[in-house]
Amino acid sequence: MTFTHRHLLGIEHLRPEEIVTLLDLADDYVTLNRAAEKHGAALAGLTQINMFFENSTRTQASFELAGKRLGADVMNMAMQASSITKGETLIDTAMTLNAMHPDLLVVRHPHSGAVDLLAQKVNCAVLNAGDGRHEHPTQALLDALTIRRAKGRLHRLNIAICGDIAHSRVARSNIILLGKMENRIRLIGPPTLMPAGINEFGVEVYDNMQKGLDDVDVVMMLRLQRERMDGGFIPSEREYYHRFGLDADKLAHAKPDAIVMHPGPMNRGVEIDGTLADDINRSVIQDQVEMGVAVRMAAMDLLARNLRTVRGAA
Ligand code: NCD
DSSP states (O other): OOOOOSOBOOGGGOOHHHHHHHHHHHHHHHHHHHSSOOOOOTTTTOEEEEEESSOOSHHHHHHHHHHHHTTOEEEEEEOOGGGOSSHHHHHHHHHHHHTTOOSEEEEEESSTTHHHHHHTTOSSEEEEEEETTTBOHHHHHHHHHHHHHHHSOSSSOEEEEESOOTTOHHHHHHHHHHHHTTOEEEEESOGGGSOTTGGGGSOEEESOHHHHTTTOSEEEEOOOOGGGOOSOOSSOHHHHHHHHOBOHHHHTTSOTTOEEEOOSOOOBTTTBOHHHHHOTTTBOHHHHHHHHHHHHHHHHHHHHHHHHHHHHHO
16 A cells, blocks of 8 residues: 555655545545445544644534544544643643544644644654644645546646635645646735745746636635734735635636635635635535545545554554
């Protein structure tokens, strides 16, 4: 099997063939999820703990559903953002949970690198459900599966990632994944929302939607992540929408069959027109949610196989 990792911490650690292995397995889980009987046994007998130190709707729900569909005992820890002021708190919590013998730990944390740190302290598989502005690997994988199913391939596509790139772990993980699969990536947004050193990523950068969207196959929109902004990054939401919000006029510059994506949660009328977001002929936003469950099932299945192999050898 071409997936030998103990944890899923970031796309940066995955080889292209490992990404393909995971997406192929996720395709099978899409079929299972569409069937009347949705139960698999890949995680039977295992304990999955979800630790979300940051708010989440779809990521937490889909990790929970994914674990339950595959037969794990799933526990959601209620983590209050106020309890995470010190690094020690995170490690202490992890050690406490570790003593309960979990097999899979799903962690979201507001600090970049926190999930990697935690993975070094526990002896179970750790899945990064988003750490600060660093990585969100299952989001990039579900986006990749959505693109592969809609476009029939995951290479040599022109893909635009638009908006608040600087604060986005979704953008970072997607840039790494889509780059590994040999796509042409364009980042579109105001210079204030571009991360420093962006030219090292092998991407093209635009501050004009009409120019940047020219001839693209995929348009990925991002939320303005105000919780990570500590100053005036944009003049006003109205002005932002006018220049960078995706509407039918701007989308007309992309290929006629270009798909529209958004990881959610969406700010309608800020980064995307609400009618366009709901247009099932262009928008694959609901497909992304569906693929999210399947990708998380595949990721946990693969990690559980490796866990069993390691334990069997011990
Ligand atoms: C994203 C996240 O939390 O990074 N949401 C998600 O997981 N679907 C993007 C966002 O919050 O804007």
